[in-house]
Amino acid sequence: MNFDFTQQDKKLFKDINDIMTGLAGERTLEEKDSLSAEFLVREALERLANSFYLKLGIVKDEDIPGLCAMMGAMEIVSSFSPSLFLSVEMSTRLFGRIICTFGNEEQEKKWLSPVLRGKKLxxxxxxxxxxxxxxxxxxxxxxxxxxxxxxxxxxxxxxxxxxxxxxxxxxxxxxxxxxxxxxxxxxxxxxxxxxxxxxxxxxxxxxxxxxxxxxxxxxxxGPFEDRSLFSTLKIWENQIIIGSSLGMMKSSFESARAYAKAHKTGGKPVIAYQEVGFKLAEMLTLFQTSQLFAYRAVCAAEGKNRDAEVLTYCAKVFCTEAAEKVSGWALQILSGEGYISGNPAERAFRCAKYNQIAGTSTEISRVKIGDAAIGA
Ligand SMILES: Cc1cc2nc3c(=O)[nH]c(=O)nc-3n(C[C@H](O)[C@H](O)[C@H](O)COP(=O)(O)OP(=O)(O)OC[C@H]3O[C@@H](n4cnc5c(N)ncnc54)[C@H](O)[C@@H]3O)c2cc1C
Missing domain, CATH: 2.40.110.10 (Butyryl-CoA Dehydrogenase, subunit A, domain 2)
Incomplete structure:
Protein backbone atom coordinates (compact mmCIF):
# COMPACT_ATOMS: atom_id res chain seq x y z
CA MET A 1 0.00 0.00 0.00
CA ASN A 2 1.44 3.33 -1.03
CA PHE A 3 -0.51 6.43 -0.10
CA ASP A 4 2.02 8.86 -1.58
CA PHE A 5 0.43 11.01 -4.23
CA THR A 6 2.20 11.17 -7.60
CA GLN A 7 3.07 14.39 -9.45
CA GLN A 8 0.07 13.69 -11.68
CA ASP A 9 -2.24 13.39 -8.62
CA LYS A 10 -0.83 16.63 -7.18
CA LYS A 11 -1.44 18.40 -10.49
CA LEU A 12 -5.03 17.18 -10.40
CA PHE A 13 -5.46 18.53 -6.84
CA LYS A 14 -4.08 21.90 -7.91
CA ASP A 15 -6.35 22.03 -10.96
CA ILE A 16 -9.40 21.22 -8.84
CA ASN A 17 -8.45 23.69 -6.16
CA ASP A 18 -8.01 26.42 -8.81
CA ILE A 19 -11.35 25.59 -10.43
CA MET A 20 -13.19 25.66 -7.09
CA THR A 21 -11.47 28.87 -5.99
CA GLY A 22 -12.43 30.51 -9.30
CA LEU A 23 -15.99 29.24 -9.01
CA ALA A 24 -16.31 30.53 -5.46
CA GLY A 25 -15.01 34.04 -6.08
CA GLU A 26 -16.89 36.00 -3.46
CA ARG A 27 -19.66 33.36 -3.20
CA THR A 28 -20.12 30.76 -0.45
CA LEU A 29 -21.17 28.09 -3.02
CA GLU A 30 -24.25 27.29 -0.94
CA GLU A 31 -27.15 28.77 -2.89
CA LYS A 32 -30.44 28.57 -0.99
CA ASP A 33 -32.66 29.52 -3.92
CA SER A 34 -33.40 26.52 -6.22
CA LEU A 35 -32.77 28.32 -9.51
CA SER A 36 -29.43 29.71 -8.33
CA ALA A 37 -28.48 26.30 -6.89
CA GLU A 38 -29.21 24.63 -10.23
CA PHE A 39 -27.27 27.28 -12.12
CA LEU A 40 -24.33 26.83 -9.75
CA VAL A 41 -24.16 23.03 -10.00
CA ARG A 42 -24.31 23.20 -13.81
CA GLU A 43 -21.57 25.83 -13.85
CA ALA A 44 -19.47 23.69 -11.47
CA LEU A 45 -19.90 20.60 -13.68
CA GLU A 46 -18.85 22.50 -16.80
CA ARG A 47 -15.77 23.88 -15.08
CA LEU A 48 -14.81 20.59 -13.41
CA ALA A 49 -15.08 18.86 -16.81
CA ASN A 50 -11.93 20.79 -17.74
CA SER A 51 -10.01 18.58 -15.30
CA PHE A 52 -10.07 14.79 -14.78
CA TYR A 53 -12.38 15.23 -11.77
CA LEU A 54 -15.66 14.01 -13.32
CA LYS A 55 -13.94 10.94 -14.76
CA LEU A 56 -12.30 9.72 -11.54
CA GLY A 57 -13.43 6.21 -10.58
CA ILE A 58 -15.43 6.01 -13.82
CA VAL A 59 -13.16 6.11 -16.86
CA LYS A 60 -10.33 3.58 -16.81
CA ASP A 61 -7.36 5.12 -18.56
CA GLU A 62 -3.72 5.23 -17.55
CA ASP A 63 -3.76 9.05 -17.67
CA ILE A 64 -6.57 9.21 -15.13
CA PRO A 65 -5.54 8.97 -11.46
CA GLY A 66 -6.86 6.10 -9.32
CA LEU A 67 -9.23 5.87 -6.37
CA CYS A 68 -6.84 7.22 -3.68
CA ALA A 69 -6.49 10.38 -5.75
CA MET A 70 -10.27 10.37 -6.24
CA MET A 71 -10.65 10.46 -2.44
CA GLY A 72 -8.14 13.32 -2.14
CA ALA A 73 -9.93 15.22 -4.91
CA MET A 74 -13.33 14.67 -3.27
CA GLU A 75 -11.95 16.13 -0.05
CA ILE A 76 -11.02 19.34 -1.87
CA VAL A 77 -14.40 19.82 -3.57
CA SER A 78 -16.35 19.02 -0.39
CA SER A 79 -14.23 21.46 1.63
CA PHE A 80 -15.56 24.28 -0.59
CA SER A 81 -19.20 23.24 -0.30
CA PRO A 82 -20.77 20.05 1.07
CA SER A 83 -24.00 20.73 -0.88
CA LEU A 84 -22.37 21.38 -4.23
CA PHE A 85 -20.13 18.37 -3.68
CA LEU A 86 -23.09 16.02 -3.17
CA SER A 87 -24.96 17.40 -6.18
CA VAL A 88 -21.90 16.83 -8.37
CA GLU A 89 -21.21 13.38 -6.90
CA MET A 90 -24.75 12.04 -7.30
CA SER A 91 -24.52 13.02 -10.97
CA THR A 92 -21.08 11.58 -11.66
CA ARG A 93 -19.80 9.13 -9.06
CA LEU A 94 -23.22 7.49 -8.62
CA PHE A 95 -25.33 8.04 -11.76
CA GLY A 96 -22.25 7.99 -14.03
CA ARG A 97 -20.73 4.93 -12.40
CA ILE A 98 -24.02 3.02 -12.74
CA ILE A 99 -24.15 3.63 -16.48
CA CYS A 100 -20.43 2.98 -16.96
CA THR A 101 -20.44 -0.27 -14.99
CA PHE A 102 -23.81 -1.81 -15.86
CA GLY A 103 -24.90 -0.04 -19.05
CA ASN A 104 -24.16 -0.92 -22.67
CA GLU A 105 -22.36 1.18 -25.28
CA GLU A 106 -25.53 2.88 -26.50
CA GLN A 107 -26.56 3.77 -22.95
CA GLU A 108 -23.08 5.17 -22.28
CA LYS A 109 -23.31 7.34 -25.39
CA LYS A 110 -26.74 8.63 -24.44
CA TRP A 111 -26.37 9.25 -20.71
CA LEU A 112 -22.78 8.88 -19.52
CA SER A 113 -20.97 10.94 -22.10
CA PRO A 114 -22.97 14.19 -21.55
CA VAL A 115 -22.67 13.78 -17.78
CA LEU A 116 -18.89 13.40 -17.98
CA ARG A 117 -18.66 16.42 -20.26
CA GLY A 118 -20.49 18.40 -17.57
CA LYS A 119 -23.38 19.14 -19.95
CA LYS A 120 -26.09 17.16 -18.18
CA LEU A 121 -27.01 16.50 -14.57
CA GLY A 222 -30.72 -5.29 -15.79
CA PRO A 223 -32.74 -7.07 -14.53
CA PHE A 224 -30.14 -8.58 -12.20
CA GLU A 225 -30.28 -12.08 -10.76
CA ASP A 226 -29.64 -10.89 -7.17
CA ARG A 227 -29.13 -7.76 -5.03
CA SER A 228 -25.35 -7.62 -5.56
CA LEU A 229 -25.96 -4.53 -7.71
CA PHE A 230 -27.00 -2.72 -4.53
CA SER A 231 -23.85 -3.87 -2.65
CA THR A 232 -21.80 -2.17 -5.34
CA LEU A 233 -23.90 1.01 -5.19
CA LYS A 234 -23.48 1.02 -1.40
CA ILE A 235 -19.70 1.00 -1.67
CA TRP A 236 -19.80 3.89 -4.15
CA GLU A 237 -22.28 5.92 -2.08
CA ASN A 238 -20.28 5.31 1.08
CA GLN A 239 -17.08 6.42 -0.69
CA ILE A 240 -18.82 9.70 -1.61
CA ILE A 241 -19.90 10.22 1.99
CA ILE A 242 -16.41 9.46 3.28
CA GLY A 243 -14.98 12.05 0.85
CA SER A 244 -17.61 14.52 1.99
CA SER A 245 -16.61 13.99 5.65
CA LEU A 246 -12.92 14.59 4.87
CA GLY A 247 -13.79 17.89 3.19
CA MET A 248 -15.87 19.00 6.16
CA MET A 249 -12.97 18.24 8.52
CA LYS A 250 -10.53 20.13 6.29
CA SER A 251 -12.62 23.30 6.09
CA SER A 252 -13.60 23.21 9.80
CA PHE A 253 -10.05 22.60 10.99
CA GLU A 254 -8.57 25.29 8.76
CA SER A 255 -11.13 27.92 9.76
CA ALA A 256 -10.68 27.17 13.50
CA ARG A 257 -6.88 27.24 13.23
CA ALA A 258 -6.90 30.57 11.34
CA TYR A 259 -9.30 32.09 13.87
CA ALA A 260 -7.32 30.81 16.86
CA LYS A 261 -4.17 32.44 15.52
CA ALA A 262 -5.78 35.74 14.50
CA HIS A 263 -8.41 36.43 17.14
CA LYS A 264 -7.42 37.91 20.49
CA THR A 265 -9.38 37.64 23.70
CA GLY A 266 -8.20 38.56 27.21
CA GLY A 267 -5.15 40.23 25.65
CA LYS A 268 -3.77 37.20 23.80
CA PRO A 269 -4.54 35.10 20.74
CA VAL A 270 -7.03 32.29 21.40
CA ILE A 271 -4.36 29.73 20.41
CA ALA A 272 -2.37 30.76 23.51
CA TYR A 273 -5.00 29.10 25.70
CA GLN A 274 -3.77 25.54 26.19
CA GLU A 275 -7.24 24.00 26.02
CA VAL A 276 -7.75 25.51 22.54
CA GLY A 277 -4.40 24.10 21.38
CA PHE A 278 -5.40 20.65 22.69
CA LYS A 279 -8.67 20.82 20.77
CA LEU A 280 -6.83 21.69 17.55
CA ALA A 281 -4.43 18.79 18.20
CA GLU A 282 -7.34 16.40 18.68
CA MET A 283 -9.04 17.71 15.51
CA LEU A 284 -5.91 17.30 13.40
CA THR A 285 -5.36 13.77 14.73
CA LEU A 286 -8.92 12.74 13.87
CA PHE A 287 -8.71 14.39 10.45
CA GLN A 288 -5.43 12.72 9.54
CA THR A 289 -6.51 9.31 10.87
CA SER A 290 -9.70 9.64 8.81
CA GLN A 291 -7.65 10.39 5.69
CA LEU A 292 -5.56 7.25 6.20
CA PHE A 293 -8.65 5.13 6.80
CA ALA A 294 -10.36 6.58 3.72
CA TYR A 295 -7.34 5.89 1.49
CA ARG A 296 -7.02 2.34 2.88
CA ALA A 297 -10.69 1.61 2.12
CA VAL A 298 -10.52 2.87 -1.48
CA CYS A 299 -7.20 1.16 -2.00
CA ALA A 300 -8.87 -2.14 -0.99
CA ALA A 301 -11.80 -1.39 -3.31
CA GLU A 302 -9.45 -0.63 -6.18
CA GLY A 303 -7.58 -3.90 -5.60
CA LYS A 304 -10.96 -5.71 -5.39
CA ASN A 305 -9.89 -7.11 -2.00
CA ARG A 306 -12.38 -9.35 -0.22
CA ASP A 307 -12.48 -7.07 2.80
CA ALA A 308 -13.12 -3.89 0.75
CA GLU A 309 -16.80 -3.74 1.69
CA VAL A 310 -16.28 -4.09 5.44
CA LEU A 311 -13.33 -1.66 5.37
CA THR A 312 -15.59 0.85 3.65
CA TYR A 313 -18.20 0.47 6.42
CA CYS A 314 -15.46 0.89 9.08
CA ALA A 315 -14.09 3.99 7.33
CA LYS A 316 -17.58 5.40 6.87
CA VAL A 317 -18.45 5.06 10.56
CA PHE A 318 -15.09 6.50 11.66
CA CYS A 319 -14.90 9.41 9.21
CA THR A 320 -18.54 10.51 9.57
CA GLU A 321 -18.38 10.48 13.38
CA ALA A 322 -15.02 12.27 13.26
CA ALA A 323 -16.51 14.97 10.99
CA GLU A 324 -19.24 15.70 13.52
CA LYS A 325 -16.67 15.96 16.34
CA VAL A 326 -14.16 18.06 14.38
CA SER A 327 -16.77 20.52 13.09
CA GLY A 328 -18.29 20.76 16.59
CA TRP A 329 -14.92 21.56 18.15
CA ALA A 330 -14.17 24.05 15.37
CA LEU A 331 -17.43 25.79 16.17
CA GLN A 332 -16.47 25.82 19.87
CA ILE A 333 -13.15 27.53 19.05
CA LEU A 334 -14.88 30.06 16.78
CA SER A 335 -17.41 30.51 19.62
CA GLY A 336 -19.84 33.41 19.15
CA GLU A 337 -18.40 34.21 15.71
CA GLY A 338 -18.87 30.56 14.72
CA TYR A 339 -22.44 30.36 15.90
CA ILE A 340 -23.36 33.28 13.65
CA SER A 341 -24.10 31.46 10.43
CA GLY A 342 -22.02 31.68 7.27
CA ASN A 343 -18.71 30.04 8.14
CA PRO A 344 -17.32 26.61 7.17
CA ALA A 345 -17.50 25.18 10.72
CA GLU A 346 -21.19 25.87 11.34
CA ARG A 347 -21.99 24.70 7.81
CA ALA A 348 -20.07 21.46 8.29
CA PHE A 349 -21.62 20.94 11.73
CA ARG A 350 -25.12 21.18 10.23
CA CYS A 351 -24.22 18.90 7.30
CA ALA A 352 -22.26 16.26 9.23
CA LYS A 353 -25.31 14.41 10.57
CA TYR A 354 -26.46 13.64 7.04
CA ASN A 355 -23.33 11.58 6.48
CA GLN A 356 -24.18 9.29 9.39
CA ILE A 357 -27.74 8.79 8.10
CA ALA A 358 -27.22 8.41 4.36
CA GLY A 359 -25.56 5.62 2.40
CA THR A 360 -25.29 2.74 4.84
CA SER A 361 -26.36 4.30 8.14
CA THR A 362 -24.05 4.17 11.15
CA GLU A 363 -26.30 1.59 12.82
CA ILE A 364 -26.49 -0.72 9.79
CA SER A 365 -22.75 -0.30 9.15
CA ARG A 366 -22.02 -1.39 12.74
CA VAL A 367 -24.25 -4.44 12.34
CA LYS A 368 -22.36 -5.37 9.15
CA ILE A 369 -18.96 -4.78 10.75
CA GLY A 370 -20.05 -6.95 13.69
CA ASP A 371 -21.17 -9.72 11.33
CA ALA A 372 -17.82 -9.56 9.52
CA ALA A 373 -15.94 -9.61 12.83
CA ILE A 374 -17.54 -12.90 13.82
CA GLY A 375 -17.19 -14.29 10.30
CA ALA A 376 -20.96 -14.39 9.68
C1 LIG B 1 -30.90 15.12 2.75
C2 LIG B 1 -31.09 13.73 2.22
C3 LIG B 1 -30.75 13.44 0.90
C4 LIG B 1 -30.92 12.14 0.39
N1 LIG B 1 -30.66 11.88 -0.91
C5 LIG B 1 -30.91 10.66 -1.44
C6 LIG B 1 -30.73 10.39 -2.84
O1 LIG B 1 -30.29 11.24 -3.62
N2 LIG B 1 -31.06 9.16 -3.30
C7 LIG B 1 -31.56 8.19 -2.48
O2 LIG B 1 -31.86 7.10 -2.95
N3 LIG B 1 -31.72 8.41 -1.15
C8 LIG B 1 -31.42 9.61 -0.61
N4 LIG B 1 -31.60 9.84 0.73
C9 LIG B 1 -32.11 8.76 1.56
C10 LIG B 1 -31.06 8.20 2.51
O3 LIG B 1 -30.18 7.37 1.82
C11 LIG B 1 -31.83 7.48 3.63
O4 LIG B 1 -32.44 8.50 4.43
C12 LIG B 1 -30.95 6.61 4.46
O5 LIG B 1 -30.51 5.52 3.70
C13 LIG B 1 -31.67 6.11 5.71
O6 LIG B 1 -32.89 5.55 5.39
P1 LIG B 1 -34.23 6.02 6.11
O7 LIG B 1 -34.25 7.51 6.19
O8 LIG B 1 -35.34 5.34 5.41
O9 LIG B 1 -34.11 5.49 7.61
P2 LIG B 1 -34.73 4.15 8.23
O10 LIG B 1 -34.34 2.98 7.39
O11 LIG B 1 -36.17 4.34 8.49
O12 LIG B 1 -33.92 4.04 9.58
C14 LIG B 1 -34.35 4.60 10.82
C15 LIG B 1 -33.33 4.19 11.90
O13 LIG B 1 -33.30 2.76 12.01
C16 LIG B 1 -31.99 2.27 11.81
N5 LIG B 1 -32.06 1.03 11.00
C17 LIG B 1 -32.77 0.83 9.86
N6 LIG B 1 -32.58 -0.40 9.40
C18 LIG B 1 -31.72 -1.01 10.24
C19 LIG B 1 -31.10 -2.29 10.27
N7 LIG B 1 -31.35 -3.19 9.31
N8 LIG B 1 -30.24 -2.56 11.28
C20 LIG B 1 -29.96 -1.61 12.24
N9 LIG B 1 -30.52 -0.38 12.26
C21 LIG B 1 -31.38 -0.08 11.29
C22 LIG B 1 -31.30 3.37 10.98
O14 LIG B 1 -29.90 3.33 11.10
C23 LIG B 1 -31.91 4.63 11.59
O15 LIG B 1 -31.23 4.97 12.77
C24 LIG B 1 -31.40 11.12 1.26
C25 LIG B 1 -31.70 11.42 2.59
C26 LIG B 1 -31.55 12.69 3.07
C27 LIG B 1 -31.90 12.97 4.52
Missing part, protein backbone atom coordinates in the same frame (compact mmCIF):
# COMPACT_ATOMS: atom_id res chain seq x y z
CA UNK A 122 -27.82 13.07 -13.16
CA UNK A 123 -29.56 11.82 -10.01
CA UNK A 124 -30.06 8.47 -8.34
CA UNK A 125 -33.34 7.47 -6.68
CA UNK A 126 -33.09 4.42 -4.47
CA UNK A 127 -34.79 5.11 -1.14
CA UNK A 128 -38.50 4.88 -0.55
CA UNK A 129 -40.63 5.75 2.46
CA UNK A 130 -40.28 2.30 4.00
CA UNK A 131 -37.01 1.07 2.51
CA UNK A 132 -33.51 2.22 1.69
CA UNK A 133 -30.54 0.69 -0.07
CA UNK A 134 -30.01 -1.74 2.82
CA UNK A 135 -33.60 -2.65 3.59
CA UNK A 136 -36.15 -4.38 1.37
CA UNK A 137 -38.81 -4.45 0.12
CA UNK A 138 -38.70 -2.03 -2.80
CA UNK A 139 -42.14 -1.07 -4.09
CA UNK A 140 -41.20 0.70 -7.34
CA UNK A 141 -42.11 -1.68 -10.14
CA UNK A 142 -41.77 -1.84 -13.91
CA UNK A 143 -44.27 -3.86 -15.95
CA UNK A 144 -43.70 -4.87 -19.58
CA UNK A 145 -46.66 -3.88 -21.75
CA UNK A 146 -46.93 -3.70 -25.59
CA UNK A 147 -43.16 -3.36 -26.07
CA UNK A 148 -42.77 -0.67 -23.40
CA UNK A 149 -42.13 -0.66 -19.67
CA UNK A 150 -44.52 1.17 -17.36
CA UNK A 151 -42.99 2.23 -14.05
CA UNK A 152 -44.91 3.12 -10.90
CA UNK A 153 -43.57 4.02 -7.49
CA UNK A 154 -42.51 6.80 -5.13
CA UNK A 155 -38.98 7.73 -4.11
CA UNK A 156 -38.53 9.58 -0.85
CA UNK A 157 -35.44 11.79 -1.02
CA UNK A 158 -33.52 12.49 -4.22
CA UNK A 159 -30.57 14.89 -4.44
CA UNK A 160 -30.95 16.86 -7.72
CA UNK A 161 -34.47 15.30 -7.92
CA UNK A 162 -36.36 18.26 -9.44
CA UNK A 163 -33.49 19.50 -11.63
CA UNK A 164 -31.76 16.37 -12.97
CA UNK A 165 -31.81 15.70 -16.71
CA UNK A 166 -31.49 11.95 -16.12
CA UNK A 167 -32.42 9.89 -13.05
CA UNK A 168 -31.46 6.30 -12.33
CA UNK A 169 -34.44 4.81 -10.48
CA UNK A 170 -34.03 1.52 -8.61
CA UNK A 171 -36.98 -0.85 -8.99
CA UNK A 172 -38.20 -4.34 -9.60
CA UNK A 173 -39.10 -5.94 -12.91
CA UNK A 174 -40.32 -9.52 -13.13
CA UNK A 175 -39.35 -9.97 -9.46
CA UNK A 176 -35.74 -8.99 -10.10
CA UNK A 177 -33.86 -5.76 -9.26
CA UNK A 178 -33.24 -3.33 -12.09
CA UNK A 179 -32.40 0.31 -12.77
CA UNK A 180 -34.71 2.42 -14.91
CA UNK A 181 -33.33 5.55 -16.55
CA UNK A 182 -35.93 8.30 -16.76
CA UNK A 183 -35.42 11.66 -18.41
CA UNK A 184 -36.64 15.05 -17.23
CA UNK A 185 -40.12 15.93 -18.50
CA UNK A 186 -41.21 12.30 -18.94
CA UNK A 187 -45.00 12.01 -18.63
CA UNK A 188 -45.90 10.78 -15.14
CA UNK A 189 -42.52 11.74 -13.62
CA UNK A 190 -43.48 14.17 -10.85
CA UNK A 191 -40.80 15.71 -8.59
CA UNK A 192 -42.07 16.76 -5.17
CA UNK A 193 -41.61 20.13 -3.49
CA UNK A 194 -38.02 21.00 -2.59
CA UNK A 195 -37.35 19.66 0.91
CA UNK A 196 -35.98 21.86 3.67
CA UNK A 197 -33.08 20.31 5.55
CA UNK A 198 -30.91 21.13 8.59
CA UNK A 199 -27.81 21.35 6.41
CA UNK A 200 -26.95 20.94 2.71
CA UNK A 201 -28.71 24.26 2.06
CA UNK A 202 -27.44 24.42 -1.49
CA UNK A 203 -28.58 20.94 -2.59
CA UNK A 204 -31.93 20.67 -4.35
CA UNK A 205 -33.62 17.63 -2.80
CA UNK A 206 -37.14 16.30 -3.33
CA UNK A 207 -39.23 13.15 -3.47
CA UNK A 208 -40.10 11.70 -6.88
CA UNK A 209 -43.38 10.12 -7.99
CA UNK A 210 -43.46 7.79 -10.97
CA UNK A 211 -47.04 7.48 -12.12
CA UNK A 212 -47.17 4.91 -14.90
CA UNK A 213 -44.06 6.36 -16.58
CA UNK A 214 -43.58 4.72 -19.95
CA UNK A 215 -40.02 3.95 -21.05
CA UNK A 216 -38.38 1.92 -23.80
CA UNK A 217 -36.56 -1.36 -23.32
CA UNK A 218 -33.19 0.44 -23.68
CA UNK A 219 -34.02 2.52 -20.61
CA UNK A 220 -33.72 -0.54 -18.39
CA UNK A 221 -30.41 -1.68 -16.90
Missing amino acids: GAVALSEKTMNIDNDPMATTGVRENGFIKISGAKNFVINGPIADFTAVAGIIENKPAIFIVEKGLKGLIPGKRLETIGLDGAVISGLILDNCQVNEDQVI
